[in-house]
Amino acid sequence: MSLNLSGVYSPIFLKTRRTFLKSTFCTTALIVLPKSELFGAVPILETIALVQEDLLPSIRKLDINSSSYLSLILHHSRVADDEKEFLRNGVQWLNEEAVLHYKHPYIKLSSSQRQNILQIISKQRWGDNWIYTMLTYIVEATLSDPIYGANRDGAGLKWLEHIPGLPQPKEPYL
């Protein structure tokens, strides 16, 4: 069901409920899954960059620097530690799934194999949440004010014919 809280009802509330589901999951999942050797071996940002293109191919055409935006998020003072850990752990679990099915980490797979893996993880609760979270940050990068450096020349905003609100920020909030 889609909620469209927008005017008087606080939009913060809408976000809360969704994040709320994720957090419930997060705490249990972290305990259940063991650490993997793979984590050290696979370059996390390279995997993230590829997953991001697989999730929203438009970012390549629009030249959105979505992976550097995600590293900004992974160091952001206002992003909860749990969320950062979940993003990182997700990369590990994604690779575990890739190795389980194709004996190679995600970045070594073909495009259709990667889509298969995404399909497989999306059927699991953590995977559904992780993809959702990744998508959220990809969209943030794509539609952020150009001042953040990810959405160069506002290409993402032009893609959606969006007129930014005025005044625009003079500096990024980190």
Added chain:
Amino acid sequence: MIYDICIIGSGAGGAPIAYELSNAGFNVLVLEKGKDYKEEDFNKDELAVCRREIFTPPLKEEQHVINERDADGSITRYEGSKYNWNFWNGSMVGGSSNLMSGFFHRMKPNDFKLKSVYGEIDGANVVDWPISYEDLEPYYAEIEKIVGVSGKIVKHRFLEPRSTPDFPYPALAVNGITQYFDEACKSLAYESIPTPRAILPLNALGRQGCSYSNFCGSYGCATGAKGSARAALLQRCSATIITEAFVYKLESDDKKVTKAHYYDKNRVSHIVDAKIFVVAAQAIESSRLLLNSKNEFFPNGLSNNSGQVGKNLIFSAGGVGSGRFTFESLSKQKELMQAGLFFNRSLQDWYEYEDNDKKYKGGTIDFLFEHTNIISRATKEFYDENGELIWGEKLSAKIHKNLTTSRVLTFEVFNDWLPSDYCFVSVDEKIKDKFDMPVGAINLYGHPHDIKVGTHLANKAVKVLQEMGASDISMSISSSPPPNLVAGGCRFGIDPKTSVLDTNCKAHELQNLYVTDASFMPTGGSVPYTWTIYANSFRVAKHLVSRLNALNNY
């Protein structure tokens, strides 16, 4: 230095006191936990404002605990920081009023006497107010002029009596699509009302008129047109404001509050002396401050020997809904996509209604365009029609189509959240904030009656969307509390056993303690609260002027 008056919290509840008392020549101090921002500091950075929540405290430093009561009576405890669930709204000079959308409706005469008019409801603590609409009307009228309310009066069945014929400021410009709304309402025999807004349509009161920035709710106003407590009141008075001052305790003897203790941003503690103390830290935090200020005279919290502090917490009940207008179905594409202009239409036909021969208190429906926030709109497209998460080209195409060739009209339903024994503020036994103070605990319960009424109203709103030819119509009425529309906790009333404050919003148990945010409201009316908070605070300010005059001449 002894101030005449010390106000804790500079939002809609605190600012009118600062404005009126300093303009009357008194020595006023405001202690505000947040920072000061001016018009030039505000921008429309969705990431900073809406996603990283720049104007509210980080939850790892300050949080709430939520104890949610289910229908079977079981209680689930949520630590806010773990679930990203919080009730912060805007910590800054002017409080959350800086971020409001400024939908302004007055309460109606019957809202002041819910119990006498509509009777008791099982499991709810419904009462009449100790004052009437007539007592508050002059202050509603004053706010229209001082804060600036724009609109156009349309006569309808539930129009409240007014001392002036119309608003002092003409209605804001609206999108061409409202014409279809008005026509749809006409054919359904509903009365379409232009929504009054606390927004100046033109330069006035030393502030600029609205620039139709398209990013109003949740954002600070860069023109000063929005009637925030800061732009309309605090920037127009000489009260001293200390920012980044978190008041953690009020000290008292058995009769009076003697000192306010606050931490500055370096966590250095300071003390303030004043003749009168006014708490206006927004409903939940005001009760929390009193509960955290217990001492030998008030072992259960300040002015809480009655056990009433924190009780009968309420929110706006109701919910939201929406419908989509697509280019294919609507020929007026250019009008539909006009940026910036407001929709500004409300319905109050069912402020009171009958169902199966029973009289119900209903409410208000406001219609507005979906918020322009592009990131949040794009994230709503992540699921397909079967509720499956989608990505790749399919998602790109869906986002592009829905955001460039259609527009969503939303509605918000406001009805009474019935006060009950199960919905109240306490302080948590285990969790403390960064100042080492117990955090506020919100004990949540929504009465089933609220959902029944909300659904009745939402069904009417859906009819309008259908009549207008919208697609993807949905609605969601629930007992999830909107954290920004909160009231109660320190009810005013005549009986000190069942209320915290007297008719003037002075604590029954202390001679110089007042609470002037929405905490005083025993029931909330079926409208957003801010106009009533402002009006009541101006009413209390008038009382305080004469009280301080008497004190100072003594």
